[in-house]
Amino acid sequence: MPDPVTAPAEAFGIAALGGYLPLLRLDRKAASRELAWSGLPMPRTGTRSVADWDEDALTMAVEAARPLCAENAPEALRFASTSAHFTDRAQSGIALDALALPRTVRTSDAANSRRVATSALLDALLGRRDEIITAGEQRPTQPGSAAQLAFGDGAAAVRTGPGAPARLAGHASLSHDLVDRYTSREHPFSYPYEERFVRDVAVAEVLVPVIRAACAAAGIAPAQLAHVAVHEPVGATWRAAAKALGCKAPNHCEAVSDMAGDLGAAHALFGLGLALDTCEVGEYVLLVGFGSGADALVLEVTGPVPGASATAAALKEGQVLAGYSRFLSLTGSVELDWGMRAEFEQKAQATVLERVGRDMIGFIGGRDSTGNVQFPKSSFPVNPALTEVETLEDVRLADLEATVVSVTADRLNFSPDPPFDFGLVQFDNGARVLMEMVNRPAEGFRVGDRVRMRLRIKSQNRRLGFRTYFWKAAPLARPVLGDA
């Protein structure tokens, strides 16, 4: 049993929170029907979230973090994932540019355990630092595995700070190399061990002791917890742990598992968003990250946490995938023969990225002396009223809405998820940009539609393993699940 920590960081806690899920959801019942002939055990209830072809752990983590840095920059930006694309190029550094944060903000990536985001959060709180911890996950899975239907793609982020409405009241951590599942270079798909073994050991050796210790540090009994966000290694783990702890609090991570799937490193933080959206002032909320041990954080809620309700709302929005084969294609489980046009390969140049990459991924345009904004910037402004070279003032377009001027659904151009929607969009500040469009509405995009910007993969060179990122236009609102 870990020693209780008796000196929680005074009034330092979670200042705001964000969550992001991709639009698409797979209906598990429908998918399991496709595999019924195999006799393989499959989850059959709820839905899982499915990333678009141009979303990855980074793009989703940036989306989750966007609301957290609208007003000022944090001291540090931490990226957490077990499915990051780059292994020697910091995702946090790319995210920094995508979020247009100053280069003086410290960055680091954390990986190799589903628990890394809560560990990073705890470190930030104990260090009393103003940090953004953003976790994104898009884990590869194999058809036929329970994980393919149980996992989901998504992201969650938190910002720490003083005077926060969710104060760290107590915490405990436990390292325990319980191999409930693993991935490795040789085995990129998650390899699970028997559920009963995992549940029994996780409850008895990890969760119960660490939660008891955290509650003791906070000066409360587990029964006083009003809500929990416990990342379960397997289903019904919390039920068993709660019984042992004498705690009746609902685990909000179960709703995330049910409606979006297991979000890996982002799971506990996403569940925390739901818990903080539901709880009352004065209540205690438990956050537990699980993986190679556990971190348990007891939070005392002193007020509404910005972003919690948006995170909860995101869970209810989405569009159910019509076909299982499209899911298999989106997840890379089947490789369709897209023909010769798909052989297109573009090599990104590091020199170009160094020169203009930060403006591109930050979607930074320029404002001329008349006030007109353009993208990209240029020495001679595009504004016909100006004929001399000017230095344009930086203007970020990523957080602005725009209007579709012209659009088509291109079926000739190769796209891994056709059709390829693109067209001209007009920002209210004057900027006009030819853009790809994503999250196609049922009736397609139309001239005059209002759109918002989403970070996506712009190009990927699979042979060289490189990706570039840019912004794409998406509808302002998403359908509510069940209505789509």
Added chain:
Amino acid sequence: MATGIRDKVAIVGMGCTRFGERWDVGADGLMVDAFTEALADAGIERARIEAAWVGNALDDINVGNSALPAAHALRLDKVPVTRVENMCATGTEALRGAAYAVASGAVDVALAIGVEKLKDTGYGGLPLRTKGMQNDLWMPYGSAPGTFAQLAGAYAARHGIAAADLKRAMAHVSWKSHQNGALSPKAHLRGAVDMEKILGAPLIADPLGLFDCCGVSDGAAAAIVTTPEIARALGKADPVTIKAIQLSASNGWEMQFGAWDGASVPNTRAAAARAYAEAGIRDPRAELDMTEVHDCFSITELVIMEDLGLSDEGRAPSDILDGRYDAGGAIPCQLDGGLKCFGHPVGASGLRMAYEVYTQLQGRAGERQRSKVDLGLTHNLGGSPFNSVAAVAILGRLN
């Protein structure tokens, strides 16, 4: 004050290969065919060619960059050859270079030749760029039909026209070109197609269907230009002359600045206005007898009719459906089938358009011959509606 090149340059010979899926021949062979036909037509020795402009838009597709592929193929010995490239307006750009050389007095005889060998890519549509420069970090990799399809939605929005009505007018554009292409021996697509088939074709880029898109072809076309005086000395009593060639290029305004609604191509309007002035044309609807325009897609031709001032704003669909631009109409468009059916080997297309006007002006168009042709216009458009190079040329006779 510049006076332009009206009647300062005569076309004394032209050649054009059969366009299409030319599995039988490479770019060099295509150039040879167009060149030898032009030489024979001009009735001159090849040694009289003092300079050449070769137009080729997609240098990495079996032609190669620089002067050398043309100089080698045609064995142009120590001739100053210049390769030009201006996307789909490349063919007219080559003609412009040769014409300006003659008009300036720098040379007496010049060659313009355009060539493209697209069907060695192994797939339909145009090839994609792969260089990974700044634009590739943000600009969508849209296809050509994808960029031009956007004219349709914007046009419908500007004029309040129902999508189905616009689609029918677009289908008529394609129907008409297929009718004409059937009479064009060198055309890529020579079969007539009915309206129902056009309207029911699979979508390529909303709302463009398969038959709204031009053929992607191999081919070459060439022109030999000289002074009117030399043309007469060669026995051309009433030679075809260039009345105007004008070009207009986007500076990024349409794509980056908010004043354009996407329903027209401003560069076509600018190039046409300058060409009409250079040619002394005051009323193009009354004075032009035919046009060969850049109908890469049906909606492009529809919009061009307004951009050239041949239809009133918002009236192109009804003019098209009324047959105004059909072979028997007031101002026939694409008598040879156009890009749609004659085909579109990019670097050759502008010269192919000139080839049809040149042929019609001389009364040599056979079944396609229009009874009266004194002035014909070619319009060649490179890029996309929002980032374009437009070229307008007007040809007539000297007398």
